[in-house]
Amino acid sequence: MNRQSYRHRPEDELIQAAKNADQGAFTELVRRYEETVYRFSYKICRDKTKAEETLQDTFINVFRKLRSFDGKSKFSTWLYTIVTNNCLMKLRRRKMADLEDSLEEFDHPPGRNDGRPGSVMARWEETPADIVMAGELRDLLDRAITRLPEDYRVVFVMRDIEGRSTEETASILDLSIEATKSRLRRARAFLRQQLHPHMSAHAEATP
Amino acid sequence: MKCDQVYLHICDNLDEDLNSPRCREIKAHLRECPDCRAYLDSLKKTITLYRAMPEPSVPARAHRELFKTLTTLGGRTGSKTRHAGRKT
Numbered sequence: 001m002n003r004q005s006y007r008h009r010p011e012d013e014l015i016q017a018a019k020n021a022d023q024g025a026f027t028e029l030v031r032r033y034e035e036t037v038y039r040f041s042y043k044i045c046r047d048k049t050k051a052e053e054t055l056q057d058t059f060i061n062v063f064r065k066l067r068s069f070d071g072k073s074k075f076s077t078w079l080y081t082i083v084t085n086n087c088l089m090k091l092r093r094r095k096m097a098d099l100e101d102s103l104e105e106f107d108h109p110p111g112r113n114d115g116r117p118g119s120v121m122a123r124w125e126e127t128p129a130d131i132v133m134a135g136e137l138r139d140l141l142d143r144a145i146t147r148l149p150e151d152y153r154v155v156f157v158m159r160d161i162e163g164r165s166t167e168e169t170a171s172i173l174d175l176s177i178e179a180t181k182s183r184l185r186r187a188r189a190f191l192r193q194q195l196h197p198h199m200s201a202h203a204e205a206t207p
Numbered sequence: 208m209k210c211d212q213v214y215l216h217i218c219d220n221l222d223e224d225l226n227s228p229r230c231r232e233i234k235a236h237l238r239e240c241p242d243c244r245a246y247l248d249s250l251k252k253t254i255t256l257y258r259a260m261p262e263p264s265v266p267a268r269a270h271r272e273l274f275k276t277l278t279t280l281g282g283r284t285g286s287k288t289r290h291a292g293r294k295t
């Protein structure tokens with residue numbers, strides 16, 4: 001069977017064939033998902049070398065474990081579980097208890113004088129996408145998300161960047177819905193706080 | 208509803224339907240509270256900025272290494288057919 005014929009086969013057929021040791025079918029699955037896996041790994045690791053290692057490790061795991069994939073979840077969900085575990089194993093250095101402590105402050109609103117005239121929270125200006133692509137702001141975004149503990153970063157990336165649902169994110173990370181929502185809330189608040197000095201100063205400087 | 212409660216639930220509703228009773232309360236609060244409006248706006252802009260960040264592609268060398276590894280694994284386990292990946 002040539003490469004073109006694999007390219008037009010539906011995913012479930014490829015999975016079944018790959019389970020029966022059809023290397024062409026497995027190769028096509030890898031081809032379809034390698035960019036997704038690499039980009040997701042990079043968004044979590046923030047390091048191209050680690051992302052490359054995760055890409056390799058993930059597909060080696062997929063190759064070895066594919067027979068155990070039972071089709072009860074989507075293949076992409078199963079794949080994300082493997083990628084996430086590989087990413088987190090590379091990154092995890094601190095215990096979860098430390099991480100919980102470190103972001104608990106984000107369960108409360110940022111400091112301000114509620115409702116009193118003249119105390120309104122500084123607003124952020126619109127930022128065109130092309131400004132994000134280059135220079136200072138890109139570095140700022142990169143530094144902020146690197147500071148975000150990885151167990152929160154992975155939730156933020158899955159929910160807000162990859163657009164996965166709360167339920168799928170919870171399933172991939174083996175978390176409750178409430179824990180997933182809590183981590184997302186803290187992650188968003190943490191990143192917002194990291195960007196706030198720059199973004200509010202930018203707004204004040206803009207006429 | 209107070210700012211503290213809005214703060215805790217505001218994130219749940221960033222990209223969801225705002226018709227539940229709690230969401231209607233949040234919306235009512237937001238109409239009256241410029242601080243919470245500014246906070247919600249800055250959260251939305253945080254997400255927008257991260258979505259706009261450029262994403263790298265798999266480097267050609269990493270792609271070649273991946274397929275070399277997988278071909279070796281396939282050979283060891285006696286797969287039926289061999290196949291190269293994309294042209295690099």
